[in-house]
Amino acid sequence: MSVALGAAVSPGRPWLNRRRSFREASAPVAVALVLAAVANLVTGLAGLLGFYLAFVIFFAATSLVFGLRHDKVKAIDKFATAFVVVGFATAFIPWVSILVTLAQKGWPAIYGGYFTNDMSVTGADDDLGMGGLSHAIMGTFLILLVASVIAIPLGILTAAYITEIRGRLSGFVRVMVQSMSGVPSVVAGLFIYATVVSRYQFSGVAGALALAILMLPTIARTAEEVLKLVPEEIRSASYALGASQMATTFRIILPSARSGLITASMLGIARVAGETAPLLLTSFYSAIFSRKLTGEPLASLPMYVFQNFTVGTEHALTRAWGGAFVLLSLILSLFILARFVGGRTNK
Amino acid sequence: MAIAIDSGTASSIERRKISEKRSLGDRVFRRGVTAGALTSFVVMCFIAALLFFRGFEIFRAFGLDFVTTSTWDAADGTIENAKFGVAAMLVGSIVTAVIAMVVAFPFVVASALFLEFYASKKLKFILVSILDLMAAIPSIIYGLWGYLVLMPLAAGWAATINKYLGWIPIFGVEVENFDASPFVSGLVLALMILPIAMSVTREVYSRAPLDQIQAAYALGGSRWGAIRAVVLPFGRSGLVGGMLLGLGRALGETIAVLLTLNLVFEVKFQILASAGGSVASLIASRIGEATPLELKALMAAGLVLFVLTLLVNFGASSIVARAERRVQ
Amino acid sequence: METSQNKTSNPSLFTPGKMPAEMPIGTRSTSLDERMVNMSGLQTKGIHAWFGSHHVLEDISLDFPSNTVTGLIGPSGCGKSTFLRMLNRMHEFIPSASMAGEVFLDGEEIYAADVDVAAIRLQVGMVFQKPNPFPSMTIAENVLAGIKLANIKVKDKDSLLEECLTRAGLWKEVKDRLKLSGASLSGGQQQRLCIARALAVKPKVLLMDEPCSALDPGSTLKIEDTIHELSDTITVVIVTHNMQQAARVSDYCAFFLSDGHPGRIVEADRTDVVFTSPKDQRTADYVQGRFG
Ligand SMILES: Nc1ncnc2c1ncn2[C@@H]1O[C@H](COP(=O)(O)OP(=O)(O)OP(=O)(O)O)[C@@H](O)[C@H]1O
Numbered sequence: 001m002s003v004a005l006g007a008a009v010s011p012g013r014p015w016l017n018r019r020r021s022f023r024e025a026s027a028p029v030a031v032a033l034v035l036a037a038v039a040n041l042v043t044g045l046a047g048l049l050g051f052y053l054a055f056v057i058f059f060a061a062t063s064l065v066f067g068l069r070h071d072k073v074k075a076i077d078k079f080a081t082a083f084v085v086v087g088f089a090t091a092f093i094p095w096v097s098i099l100v101t102l103a104q105k106g107w108p109a110i111y112g113g114y115f116t117n118d119m120s121v122t123g124a125d126d127d128l129g130m131g132g133l134s135h136a137i138m139g140t141f142l143i144l145l146v147a148s149v150i151a152i153p154l155g156i157l158t159a160a161y162i163t164e165i166r167g168r169l170s171g172f173v174r175v176m177v178q179s180m181s182g183v184p185s186v187v188a189g190l191f192i193y194a195t196v197v198s199r200y201q202f203s204g205v206a207g208a209l210a211l212a213i214l215m216l217p218t219i220a221r222t223a224e225e226v227l228k229l230v231p232e233e234i235r236s237a238s239y240a241l242g243a244s245q246m247a248t249t250f251r252i253i254l255p256s257a258r259s260g261l262i263t264a265s266m267l268g269i270a271r272v273a274g275e276t277a278p279l280l281l282t283s284f285y286s287a288i289f290s291r292k293l294t295g296e297p298l299a300s301l302p303m304y305v306f307q308n309f310t311v312g313t314e315h316a317l318t319r320a321w322g323g324a325f326v327l328l329s330l331i332l333s334l335f336i337l338a339r340f341v342g343g344r345t346n347k
Numbered sequence: 348m349a350i351a352i353d354s355g356t357a358s359s360i361e362r363r364k365i366s367e368k369r370s371l372g373d374r375v376f377r378r379g380v381t382a383g384a385l386t387s388f389v390v391m392c393f394i395a396a397l398l399f400f401r402g403f404e405i406f407r408a409f410g411l412d413f414v415t416t417s418t419w420d421a422a423d424g425t426i427e428n429a430k431f432g433v434a435a436m437l438v439g440s441i442v443t444a445v446i447a448m449v450v451a452f453p454f455v456v457a458s459a460l461f462l463e464f465y466a467s468k469k470l471k472f473i474l475v476s477i478l479d480l481m482a483a484i485p486s487i488i489y490g491l492w493g494y495l496v497l498m499p500l501a502a503g504w505a506a507t508i509n510k511y512l513g514w515i516p517i518f519g520v521e522v523e524n525f526d527a528s529p530f531v532s533g534l535v536l537a538l539m540i541l542p543i544a545m546s547v548t549r550e551v552y553s554r555a556p557l558d559q560i561q562a563a564y565a566l567g568g569s570r571w572g573a574i575r576a577v578v579l580p581f582g583r584s585g586l587v588g589g590m591l592l593g594l595g596r597a598l599g600e601t602i603a604v605l606l607t608l609n610l611v612f613e614v615k616f617q618i619l620a621s622a623g624g625s626v627a628s629l630i631a632s633r634i635g636e637a638t639p640l641e642l643k644a645l646m647a648a649g650l651v652l653f654v655l656t657l658l659v660n661f662g663a664s665s666i667v668a669r670a671e672r673r674v675q
Numbered sequence: 676m677e678t679s680q681n682k683t684s685n686p687s688l689f690t691p692g693k694m695p696a697e698m699p700i701g702t703r704s705t706s707l708d709e710r711m712v713n714m715s716g717l718q719t720k721g722i723h724a725w726f727g728s729h730h731v732l733e734d735i736s737l738d739f740p741s742n743t744v745t746g747l748i749g750p751s752g753c754g755k756s757t758f759l760r761m762l763n764r765m766h767e768f769i770p771s772a773s774m775a776g777e778v779f780l781d782g783e784e785i786y787a788a789d790v791d792v793a794a795i796r797l798q799v800g801m802v803f804q805k806p807n808p809f810p811s812m813t814i815a816e817n818v819l820a821g822i823k824l825a826n827i828k829v830k831d832k833d834s835l836l837e838e839c840l841t842r843a844g845l846w847k848e849v850k851d852r853l854k855l856s857g858a859s860l861s862g863g864q865q866q867r868l869c870i871a872r873a874l875a876v877k878p879k880v881l882l883m884d885e886p887c888s889a890l891d892p893g894s895t896l897k898i899e900d901t902i903h904e905l906s907d908t909i910t911v912v913i914v915t916h917n918m919q920q921a922a923r924v925s926d927y928c929a930f931f932l933s934d935g936h937p938g939r940i941v942e943a944d945r946t947d948v949v950f951t952s953p954k955d956q957r958t959a960d961y962v963q964g965r966f967g
């Protein structure tokens with residue numbers, strides 16, 4: 001395969017000129033940064049955001065000008081690139097801000113006892129070294145548990161109907177799941193309020209029912225995707241052995257898609273774990289640690305945040321941030337865990 | 348074996364039906380799964396029916412006035428003296444959602460294009476994973492951040508806009524209070540709908556036909572030229588569908604709006620003023636102290652919201668489905 | 676112009692049989708000997724191509740004199756498309772791709788560091804195997820798409836439109852429905868629309884990768900007529916699996932073969948020579964349909 005040339009040829013990529021493209025890309029950025037710094041000092045565009053705004057404006061301008069050194073097409077292309085990159089970067093700023101603020105403002109609320117105390121003897125405005133959110137964690141755990149017990153089997157059954165039974169109603173069921181996923185969370189809460197709460201009491205079970213409504217479509221749709229990935233040969237092989245459809249589904253199909261279904265369930269849980277509006281209408285809030293799912297309001301992390309926010313004093317707000325921090329950590333770990341479990345199956 | 352196709356005999360042959368006799372266990376199993384699959388249908392029907400029947404008295408008493416007037420007064424709890432109208436809330440919901448769409452739109456396009464056509468494969472993978480996580484941030488956190496971090500800033504921006512563009516009616520204000528305005532709420536909602544709208548749009552953009560993109564390049568086009576000529580026209584319906592899905596989310600959003608918007612029962616289009624409406628937030632804010640009659644009015648409002656979001660979501664998903672089908 | 680000396684074991688330099696129409700003198704270059712540099716048209720020198728570590732083309736040196744038609748033939752997978760795409764720098768769209776060697780357009784190295792890729796692609800047009808008009812544009816807009824993309828100022832767009840469609844042999848069929856979508860045409864018409872689109876930016880070279888493989892015999896003949904007419908003013912390089920087509924349309928022919936090795940040129944000569952008295956037995960076998 002070698003060539004009888006004096007010098008061996010080696011593959012190259014003449015179209016990649018890192019240094020040149022770096023120079024071309026950085027020149028407008030550098031000029032815009034300088035101009036923005038000047039504007040930051042002499043005009044009203046003060047502060048970090050003012051600087052960024054000035055930078056964006058100058059960057060668009062410098063991209064255009066630097067492009068015009070070549071021709072109009074290049075100038076427009078450069079301008080478009082600036083728009084796309086800056087647009088994306090700008091969209092990210094608020095999220096960074098959210099995460100940073102959560103960590104910054106939530107951190108002071110967190111101390112050793114934060115996870116073991118409830119708020120039964122501590123007021124929302126009391127010093128930060130007292131009280132905690134053990135009741136909220138327990139409540140969220142119980143509500144999610146009950147909601148999962150209801151929604152996961154139903155979601156998987158829904159998916160199995162579409163992929164295994166393949167009945168006449170498959171299309172209809174899919175449309176229903178789709179529209180159910182668009183139900184506003186407050187409407188789900190209102191529904192449970194009218195059927196359960198108005199007859200009995202605010203309770204954990206009511207909250208779980210509302211969350212189950214919101215969870216079901218996510219699980220059904222993800223599970224359908226997962227079950228579709230089960231190779232058709234596995235089904236045929238099972239039927240060829242004389243297995244019934246029930247045995248095939250429960251013994252062969254669902255187990256072989258197990259980790260995918262776990263991912264689907266975890267995504268469903270993560271999606272509703274932070275829902276506040278439906279819980280405001282169903283399980284409401286209590287400051288006391290409790291494992292009782294019926295007959296009395298039950299605390300939850302989102303409602304803990306909401307409650308402290310409504311109190312609105314300095315310490316209460318810090319507690320709200322602290323609760324938000326714990327809540328988001330919980331949700332993100334669920335997500336990452338779901339990804340991890342799902343990622344392993346794909347291999 | 349010679350096959351003589353003779354229409355006379357062919358039509359007289361009767362095809363056998365393959366009998367599908369299943370065991371008892373399987374029949375029970377199929378019934379059970381079907382029943383489970385119909386849960387979503389049953390729940391949807393229940394929700395619609397319940398909201399309708401509970402709100403029926405309100406609809407009968409107020410008729411169209413319920414969606415065209417804006418007074419919300421439970422009075423002494425009797426239907427004769429009470430007045431319920433959600434016009435201001437409905438208009439407010441739509442106004443904030445539209446602000447969110449307008450603000451989010453350029454970022455949706457820019458981000459989708461960036462991820463598909465500008466970022467390297469590795470960077471794209473990382474960023475998409477992060478975006479998936481951002482989509483999971485619960486609305487209470489958006490509300491908290493929107494109220495405590497964004498609102499002070501956004502009120503300042505609003506004041507600036509008002510100063511220079513105040514002569515345009517929608518940017519005018521009666522009182523110089525820019526807190527908790529539809530503008531602020533709209534910004535928060537824009538952020539909230541960004542991930543979903545972006546991922547739908549990106550999905551459709553990623554299916555833009557490569558051969559046409561290459562044709563654009565082969566004609567001496569720049570990257571932007573190829574995007575303009577091929578990707579944007581191709582992805583238009585995907586973009587519309589993604590934005591509509593976002594609209595559905597924005598219309599139904601409760602807590603984030605409740606925390607960042609001052610609910611006022613008056614139809615207003617001054618988006619910078621500290622007064623707005625939202626059907627979803629109305630329900631959440633009133634239900635605690637509602638009289639039995641007001642509760643019925645809230646159920647009626649819930650039905651209005653339910654139908655509205657259902658329509659928007661339905662339109663959105665059929666547009667997205669069609670955009671995705673067209674490719675195959 | 677006669678065979679240039681080739682230092683490799685592979686006698687692959689193209690042997691053009693007629694003089695190019697003009698020979699500009701004094702074009703800039705340093706790395707090549709004078710005779711090569713002064714030639715107008717397209718030349719490749721020692722081209723190699725890789726996809727990742729997969730070496731798919733080895734030492735391809737060919738000359739495509741101005742205003743000639745060259746056919747590239749060879750079995751599937753021998754690297755014809757890859758080679759063609761290197762001639763207008765479309766190779767680099769594949770992330771794993773790399774290359775070695777040089778390509779000269781009128782004496783200018785198109786892979787040189789300071790070259791504007793878009794300008795190269797404007798001069799070296801391309802027609803793809805599958806017709807790919809822009810479906811969002813009308814027929815007229817499709818033809819003028821390149822003008823718009825490259826922001827070329829044209830005084831009389833209508834006459835350019837008519838000229839390109841006429842040269843592509845499509846004018847009569849579409850002149851009454853220029854406002855219809857480009858996707859509303861038949862496959863053969865779409866392909867001719869793509870040719871018209873490529874012609875509108877006045878390229879010096881037109882690359883065609885199996886332009887007729889998806890078409891019926893009638894459309895194929897029409898496109899071959901088009902190629903004949905184009906060759907008065909444009910250098911055409913066409914990949915084809917159809918030996919009759921290669922014989923009909925091309926002035927020169929290059930036979931590629933990979934055979935488990937990276938693809939290289941077995942024989943390149945005037946078309947009549949390649950088809951009637953090939954020097955290499957494998958060429959004879961291939962053109963007579965005995966393998967490939
Ligand atoms: N995008 C790619 N990535 C990796 N390898 C590729 C790619 N494109 C082509 N190849 C490889 O390069 C070699 C040459 O491919 P090329 O498409 O140039 O062949 P060809 O002669 O045009 O074949 P055909 O006549 O079938 O069109 C083949 O072995 C092919 O597998």
Ligand SMILES: [Mg+2]
Nearest residue numbers: 755756757884
């Ligand atoms: Mg090919």
